[in-house]
Structure formats: structure tokens, C-alpha cells
Amino acid sequence: MIRTAREINERKLVEKLVPAKGFGQLWGLLATSYELQPDFVELDFLPALLELGAWDDRSWASRIELEKKLASLEGAVIFMQASRYAGRPRSPRLRLVPVVRNAGVLHAKVTLLIFENAVRLIVGSANLTRNGYRENREVAAVITASADSPAAGPLLEAAMEPLPGLFRHWWDAECQRLVDQARELLAQWPPGPSRGDSRWFVWSGAGQPLWQRFLALWPPDETVRRVRIVSPFWSDDASPLRRFAEELQRRHLLAQDSENLLHTEAAPAAAHADEDYLPALPAAYRQFAPGKPGPAFFAQAVDPRVPEQEVQIRDYLKTRPLHAKMVLFEGETTGLAYLGSANFTARGWGFVRDPSRANIEAGLVVRATGKQKHELAHLLPPAVGRRIPLDGKAGGTLATQEQTEPVRPWPAFIREILLSPRAEDAESLELTVRIADELLPSHWRIAIADHEGGLGQELYRSGAAQDTNSLSLAIEAGVLEQILREQQLLITWPQCPQGGFFPVNLAYTARQSLPLAVKSGGLQESQLIDYYQGKISWEELFPNPHGQPPGKDNGPDGNDRGKSQVDTSRICSYQVREFIEALRGLKEDLRAASRSIPAAMRLALLGEISPVSLARAVVKGVEATDSGKTPVAAGFQLVELIACLRAARNYRTSSRYQREWREFIDQATGRIEGLLAGLRGDHPEFFRNNSVFRRYEKTARRLPETSTS
Secondary structure, three states: OOOOHHHHHHOOHHHHHOOOOOOOOEEEEEEEEOOEOHHHHHHHHHHHHOOOOOOOOOOHHHHHHHHHHHHOOOEEEEEEEHHHOOOOOOOOOOEEEEEOOOOOOEOOOEEEEEEOOEEEEEEEOOOEOHHHHHHOEOOEEEEEEEOOOOOOHHHHHHHHOOHHHHOOOOOOHHHHHHHHHHHHHHHOOOOOOOOOOOEEEEEEOOOOOHHHHHHHOOOOOOOEEEEEEEOOOEOOOOHHHHHHHHHHHHOOOEEEEEEEEEEEOEEEOOOOOOOOEEEEEOHHHHOOOOOOOOOOEEEEEEOOEOOHHHHOOOOOOOEOOEOOOEEEEEOOOEEEEEEEOOOEOHHHHOOOOOHHHOOEEEEEEEEEEOHHHHHHHOOOOOEEEEEEEOOOOOHHHOEEOOOOOOOOOOOOOEEEEEEEEEOOEEEEEEEEEEEOHHHOOOOOEEEEEOOOOOEEEEEEEOOOOOOOOEEEEOOOHHHHHHHHHHOEEEEEEOOEEEEEEEEEEEOHHHOOOOOOOOOOOOOOHHHHHHHHOOOOOOHHHOOOOOOOOOOOOOOOOOOOOOOOOOOOOOOHHHHHHHHHHHHHHHHHHHHHHHOOOHHHHHHHHHOOOOHHHHHHHHHHHHHOOOOOOOHHHHHHHHHHHHHHHHHHOOOOOOHHHHHHHHHHHHHHHHHHHHHHHHHHHHOHHHOOOOOHHHHHHHHHHHOOOOOOO
8 A cells, every 4th residue: 555655756657757866868768669649758758758847838948948858869769569650749859660560569668768877777568658657557667777776787788688689670770879878888887796687677579488488487396376467458268378377287386276366457346236346357258267176266356446645635536447467476485576568468478379479578577585575466456356266157247358449550561751861962851761672562652641631742652563672752841841740641552542640750860950940941140149149048049930939029129129229230340249259158058068968969069059050151141142241251250160169179078978079079170161161162262372361260270279269
């Protein structure tokens, strides 16, 4: 029973997403889920993980802050079961990968979080949905390793090792980069001498079935006295339970007088005045009876009522659905527990002829002895009502479990759709469609949905037989804007002529070229200078495409209050003075980035708000006929930006990321040098060898790197 507020808070799964003190900045995220609720991920999961506090989805500033945080990650990837796709979170920087298998489904619920100073993994029964994290009765294990607590390192290694094979059709450099970073951290924290394994991370869906792996961890010379199976869903024919019981008896592991209990979802027992709830099982369990002679099995409902202590409301009537999955064996001295994603079904526990046709499941197996054995029993949910014997006569004392909903069609011939940089112009994007060519239908199409969700503008129609596993589709600016807004495309094929939605992801190599806001269209020099001078915030650089941002008034009494009524925007000397005053803020921005993780470094040096972005805006100012900027003034600004980058090479940074910092500095310097070379080529008359500018440039480049402008 929950007794204290502290115990209640410790049981809140969403709180486990919030990084503990000392974890440092989040480096990346890799997760799997059977279902995913886009609103939950946007409004609850990501704000908690990224420490956004009171995040307001109605606020444009909050939306931009979320994009900034995601842009500062090295990667964020979520694999989910394709047939359960119901839309994607709005940020294209979160890569959502629908997974299709020949048989079985992706049912594992794993979240791997890589921080600067810690690696955390959450495994259990909860999907990435509000019900999973806020409403259902779930079970989860939180495994963390850090320099201060390195013991879980080998367990985390075991959890990561099978990932590339399980997701081989979708595994790429971004996924591998996340796992490599986690391993690099774990390698720095030796776990110390082993005291003997007592916890095992188990994946299923390939190799040895889950039920065999579980039984192999039970001591062969000890008898099982109690079996507890917690599952909300069960196979329709009861064969997994029958085979499990038979195998235990064949191995002489199950005592004849053992207590064997199925914990099931509760169904209201309106027709039974003496009890409130009945256990819910498929109809076949009404006739189920173990072989004779043999131990008896019973079923009992898990109490769905929410304790008053959790909500602090007397007579609170809301109930909580069961979604936890757990199996517990207890002997005289040993306890063995599985907790994870696997329902006690044929595909969940691998009671199938071909193990590769089982679901992809993930869980933790824990073995305990002595006093610790009794702690495993505390994981069991509270039961309600009487125990119903499964003796072939259960009849009306069992409630019939409802059938699951039908599976929606899915275009399994498409692996993934990505926005990728064009080969001839890395700053422009195109659509890359990765295809499983062996599954291609006779004909299919890709289109943008219209306002009613039907077929809109067609982007691709299949023609003759294809022998490629990838398509590259050029897209116009207006189409790109639509794709960025909708972030999913409509696919039609013979099995689904009306079309089904498929998510669009952003290739890792395109993260720098994607604007933080759909209609930002590139920032102007004056905007970037105002930002670096501290006159406007990051969020104010990206106006709401649906109207003015909250709290920002561009009228004569708003943002222009206190400014001179003289238009100085086309006076070159004023432009240069404003630029010089902005350099201090730019240096402070870079100094802060130098102490961050590589993705944040890259964003500050090469992203939409960076010296490179400012340099591009400066050059555009020369091309604009009404700007008043001369090529010489622009050249001066570019040289000063290069000088800032030279000085930034020596900023104090983490020894772990010093190489990356200098690589990004070199990339940024190279791009601005390229802009300066282009400026010279377009306006040679201003940059002759004996010109004042060339003498200034030579002097500036001879200054030591530690100097400041």
C-alpha cells in the first residue's frame, strides 16, 4: 500500500525522465514502443526529458524552445510498431521509425537516455502514451550508470548489444552514434569486480525463446512453490499456459502443491452481488484444466481502484487499467521475476515453432535469494475478489476478454521517408524514399494530403519495375513548406487505394540546413545583430507564422519604442558600428557553446543563429540594392567574424569534446572564407592587392589567435 507522498512520487514513471543532479546535458535519445501518442510525446515526454518546465503548447515561444533543445541533441530516434502509427510529433528533429516484421510485432518498450555524465535505460510495459505514463497500472525498471554508480554498466551493454541486428533495416549512423556514445561513457566507469549475475536484460524476437531463457535461469535443484503471472492480454487458445505448465512438470520444477495464480484485468461483476470484479480471460480459459495429476491453477483480478492517497480525494471512483506484464517464481530460497513488455501470449513469450516469428519484446529478469527474495513479491499488483479455479468448470465465474481491434494496412515496401540534403547543394533538401524492393506492389503513389485528408498534390507515381532500394525526389520550396508543416505523406497501393499516412523524418545530415520555424526563410543581418546585442531573445527571432508572437508589438509604440526616428538601416557606418557592438554577444554565445555537447557546439557555430548565418546575411546585404552596404564593409565584417572564430579555438572546453569543437570551428571558418573569396571574385575592384582593405586584412590575420576584435 502507498503510504507517503514520497512513495507516490517515486512511482510516477514520467519523473524518471527528468535528469538527476549531476547527469549534465542530454546527449541523445533512442527508444522503442508498440504505440506512440504524438500529443503525449510533445506535451509531456519531451518537456520532462528536456527540462522545459511549464511548457505551453499554445505558446510559439515554447515551440521554438523545444526545437532549439532538440536541435542541440546528437540524435533522437524512436522505433514503433508500424501498424499502430497514428500520427507523429510535430518536430521533424525527432525521428519516428515505423517497424514492420514478417511475423510478430515490435512490442518492446525501451527508452535509452544518454547524458553527459550518465546513461539511463527504462524498460517495462509502458508505451509512449499518456495512458502508459500517467493512467495505467504498469511495471518498469530504471537502470542507471554513472561515474559514482557504475555497477549497472554490463547490464546496459547487454541491453544495447542486440539493437543493430533487431533493427537492421532501419539502423544507420545516427542510431550507431548514440549507442557508441553510451558505450564510450560506460567504458570510463569500470563496474568493479563481479559479485555474480543477479539481473539479466532479455530481448526476444530472435534466437532462444523468452520462456526458455527464463526457465534456464531458475536453479535446477530447487522446486518452484509459487507461480504468479501478471498479464492484461492472453492467447485465445490458452496454449501458452498449458505448454508452460507441462514444461515445468517435465523438468520436475513445479511442486504438486504449488500455488499458481494468473493476475488478470478486472471486469465489473454486476451480476454477482457478493463481489465487485471478476478476472477477465479469453473464452478458452473457461474450459482450461491442467493435466492430472498436477498442480492447480487459479485466476484473480487485479484491483483496478486508484488508492485515495494517490489523488488525495475521498471516495475517488476512477479505475486504472492493468497493463503491467510480470512473471514471478518463488521457491524456498530463490525468487525469479521477469518484468517487461511481453504479455503471456504465444508470440509474447515465444511459444511458436520459429522463434524469429515471435514479437520483439524486452524485459529484465531478476533473481534474488534470502531476504531479498521477498522484495520481488512487492512488485505484484494488489488483487481483488476471489480466486477462480481453472479446473474446466470456471464457466460464468470468468469474464470474457474483449477481442483486439483489427490491424490497419501498412505500406511495408517503404522503409523510411527522409528529407535529405541534395548532392549538388547541401543547403537544399530533397525527399529520399528508402524501399524494400522485394515487397514492392504493382503500383503505388506518394502524395500530399489535401485539407480533408484525401489525395492532394502527387509527388511520385510508380512506373516500370524498379531495381533500386532508394528514390530521390526533387521538391519545390512551396512543397517543402507543406511537408514541413504536415510531416507525413499519403501513400496509396492496391491493398489501400484510399491511402495511408507515412511519417517524414529529417536525415541527420540535414539538421543544420533545416530552419527552426517553417516560414523563417533565413534570418536577416539586423535580426542576428539584435540577438547578439541582447535586444531580442532567441524565440523572438522566429515570428509565429499564424500571427505576431505573444508579447511582441511591432507597432510604433511597441518594438521600436526608444529608437531614433531617423532611418539608419542604409547608412553603412551605422551598420558597421552595430555589427562591432554585436561581436561581444557573439563571443559570449560561442564561449557558452564551447562548454556544451557537440550538437550544441555545431548549432552555435554552423546553425541558423551562428557566425556562418550572420556571414551569409552580410553578403546578401551587398547584393540587395537598397541596403547601402558596400563590398568593403562586408569584407571587413567577414574578416572580423573569422578573427572571432580564431580566438574561439582556444576557449576552454571539455577535454572529451575538444576535437569536435575545433573541427566545427574549422568548418565555420572555411565557410566564411568561402564567402569572402566569393565577395572578392564578384567585386575585384574593391579588393586589389594595394587597397586599404587588403592591408587591414593582412594585419588582422597576423594577430595572435588569443586576441579579440
